[in-house]
Amino acid sequence: MDGATAMVRIFGWLACFGALALLILAMTTGTRVSAANAVRIDHATVRLSPVPGRPAAGYFTITAGSAAVELTGVVAAHARVELHGMSMAGNVMRMNRLPSVRVAAGRTVRFAPGGSHLMIFDLPATASAAKMPLTFVFADGTRVDVTASVVAAGAEAMPMPMPMPMPMPHGTH
Template sequence: MKTRWPGLMMAAMLAGCQPPTTVDDAWVRLPAVPGRPAAAYAILSPGSSDDALIGITTPAAGRVELHESMNGHGGMAGMRPLQRLPLPRDRTAALKPGGAHAMLFDLTGDPRAGSTIPLTFRFDRQGDVTVTARLVGAGDPAPE
């Protein structure tokens, strides 16, 4: 009887070589009115495995919530909370204005346009990915 160890070992080694989920181009739009929430955006790439964004944290805010913008009744825009944002493998997803995004409540310190804050993206499979996000003023153009 032949053993299957070499095949199993190769499969295990290849499984460990999966590209990780990445977060790129993270930025935060500061609120126009002090005391109101800011909004965070980024490009998420899950690599070759399905994943899901399950939360974001930062020491620069009291709490962070995932939301999705939507058209409400009578053409009124609104938002609904998201518990998770599915990330199908080999596709990018964007946290962007008018779509899925994160709301940063109770900003701490003295956040100013041009400075940065850390954002930790929590993924179902990948775990945590911490990036530096640039702060953009309420009336300033979005980063390119």
Template sequence: MRRLSALLAAFALAACHRAPEHVSVTHAWVRLAAVPGQPSAAYFAMEDVRTDMRLVKVESALAQRAELHESMKTMAGMGEMKPLASVDLPAGGKIAFAPGGRHVMLFGLDPLVKPGTAVPLRFGFSDGSTTEAEAKTVAAGDDAPY
């Protein structure tokens, strides 16, 4: 009986971490920092066709740390960034992480990452599920690839 309970618990735990089949990530790309050693920024589009989701983290094997951020203008017209704890992705909805708006700051990006390097990104959701995408990399002054 204990063995059956342990097996069922293992299956339930594994199911919690499966990729949500209804979430797609497209147009993922990274703009490298203009100054080596400074944070780079990742952008992407995400769509969910079936259920409400909440994006709570992004990770990369090539970065020491990644944070969700949003750029905005102050009333004085100055630009500033604020960290985001999460971003809602409504059922049937799309969200965009794009220059001048939401983005992912990649801190401690591997110095071997150069323009053209594929950067793996893992997106984590509040239900414990994850999905992955590869981001194209461009230099600081280059145009977005999409």
């Protein structure tokens, strides 16, 4: 075997070991690797309710990789989590449960105050801890484990990108 052939074999083996190392790293950090896509969850925050026993709200950004993804749910230990959106019906803002949220390839969707968010029900009293594990579940079976920061009611969880237009009747004052 000549020197060039030996170098090609060595680089081939190094590439295989590198790919294996990345796969092991992804598995140990709680992220299940999807062959078609890499999805990223950032800025995960849970804002506690000012009234004990009432639902908390969850906010985050989700970025799809090279393929679109569909978020079908979020799981938390000892709590029930629902995806919620906001819509305007007449002059009334309404909150509605979302069955899923689709994120186009290479795009980012923000779950933020005044818009789409998580509703987190039945939180135990220990939820006032600084961190809360969440598992994001996708239609293709991918699960992404994230540790969300927990903030008190009234604390800023995520700044809103722009104010939401709200029609206000001004004829009564």
